[in-house]
Every structure is written in structure tokens, then in C-alpha cells.
Amino acid sequence: AQSVTQLGSHVSVSEGALVLLRCNYSSSVPPYLFWYVQYPNQGLQLLLKYTSAATLVKGINGFEAEFKKSETSFHLTKPSAHMSDAAEYFCAVSPASGGSYIPTFGRGTSLIVHP
Amino acid sequence: NAGVTQTPKFQVLKTGQSMTLQCAQDMNHNSMYWYRQDPGMGLRLIYYSASEGTTDKGEVPNGYNVSRLNKREFSLRLESAAPSQTSVYFCASIDRAKNIQYFGAGTRLSVL
Numbered sequence A: 001a002q003s004v005t006q007l008g009s010h011v012s013v014s015e016g017a018l019v020l021l022r023c024n025y026s027s028s029v030p031p032y033l034f035w036y037v038q039y040p041n042q043g044l045q046l047l048l049k050y051t052s053a054a055t056l057v058k059g060i061n062g063f064e065a066e067f068k069k070s071e072t073s074f075h076l077t078k079p080s081a082h083m084s085d086a087a088e089y090f091c092a093v094s095p096a097s098g099g100s101y102i103p104t105f106g107r108g109t110s111l112i113v114h115p
Numbered sequence B: 001n002a003g004v005t006q007t008p009k010f011q012v013l014k015t016g017q018s019m020t021l022q023c024a025q026d027m028n029h030n031s032m033y034w035y036r037q038d039p040g041m042g043l044r045l046i047y048y049s050a051s052e053g054t055t056d057k058g059e060v061p062n063g064y065n066v067s068r069l070n071k072r073e074f075s076l077r078l079e080s081a082a083p084s085q086t087s088v089y090f091c092a093s094i095d096r097a098k099n100i101q102y103f104g105a106g107t108r109l110s111v112l
Helices: none
Strands: A002-007 A010-014 A019-027 A031-038 A044-050 A056-058 A064-068 A073-078 A087-095 A109-114 B004-007 B010-013 B019-025 B031-038 B042-049 B065-068 B074-078 B087-095 B100-103 B107-111
Touching (some): A002 A087, A010 A019, A019 A031, A044 A056, A044 A064, A044 B100, A073 A087
Antiparallel strands (some): A064 A073, B031 B042, B065 B074
């Protein structure tokens, strides 16, 4: 069984400020973890993923996330927010073994960037 | 590269009408998915197809049927639409080697 909890349905930051989007997961087997981004009126696209290599994962557009097994967390950060980062962000978990390719998504966090 | 293509982009139905949402991918992926997205609920899996010729129920299958027509195409049918099916529907396929899902642009459905 697997689940994802994203803390905060909305996060508001000023342009240039640190972005921190929180994700905690539970999984009965070692997980793969993902962050997807959804811009208005578009589908989801992969931002970054963790697949048991380096625990600090770098993605597109300056985002990165750190896998912390002890905290069962995979928080997404960006040092300096840009207006173009305004979007919906989804954390997802998928089992790393067993042949299941069915990820479980969190409920999403809407990032609002103020000028 | 087209990726995952969904049609139509928008649709308005009356309660009780039927319709089929179409999805096609050109990446030679085996597995395909249908999700619905509702405010505050994230993505919920309706049906998925692990490979051509197989389909399985997801979290919210009631009121829907699917057909995996061939490796490229995976359609979602609403036999008798209900207002509770007003949602944004996304089709996706997965690159198993990279464990990355690719999503279509979505179909925005309103049932009146």
C-alpha cells in the first residue's frame, strides 16, 4: 500500500523568495518518488524523480528535492521563485519493485507567486 | 512529437447522454491510464491498461467503461453521464524503463 500527503493546498511566496512544497509518503516497499507540475489548462509533466540513486535530486527549472527515508519525506525546493513557477504541483509515489506501474498522487499544492 | 493526444478538449453533455473520450500515444508504451482531476482531490485513477488487450479498474471506475483498441489507443466511455462526472479527464502512458508518465492536455467535461 502507498499514499502521499502534500501539506498545504496553497503556498504563496513573493518573487525571489524560497519555494518549499512539502510531501510525505508511505509505502510498504522501497519507493520511487516524483514531482509533477501542471501549468494552467495543461497536462502534468515530470519535474524530477527519485529512483534510489542520489538522495538529492535536481530537476528542471531550478527545482530540487531531497529524499529523506527517516522522515518519509520528499520536499520540493527552489531557492528563488519566478512568476513563471506559478502552477499546481503534485507529488507521487510508485513501488520500486513488484512490477506495478501505478503511481499514487497527492492532492496537489497550488503555488502562487506574488510580484 | 505528439506524445499523448486527447480528444475532444471540451465537451458539454446533458444528464443521461453518452460519449467516448479518445486517447492515443505515439511513444510505443505498453501501459496507459485514465484519471479524473477534481479540485482538492488530486488525480484519481479510473481505469488502466497494463498492456494491449488488458484493462483493470482503478480507484473510481463506477459509471465508466474503457477499451484498449490497440497499443496506441485507449478510450473512456460514459454510458449515461451524470453531473458527478463533471471533471477534467487526463489520459497518460508510461515509459516503464524510466518510470515516467506522460500526460495528455486533458478533456474538460461538464454534465448538466
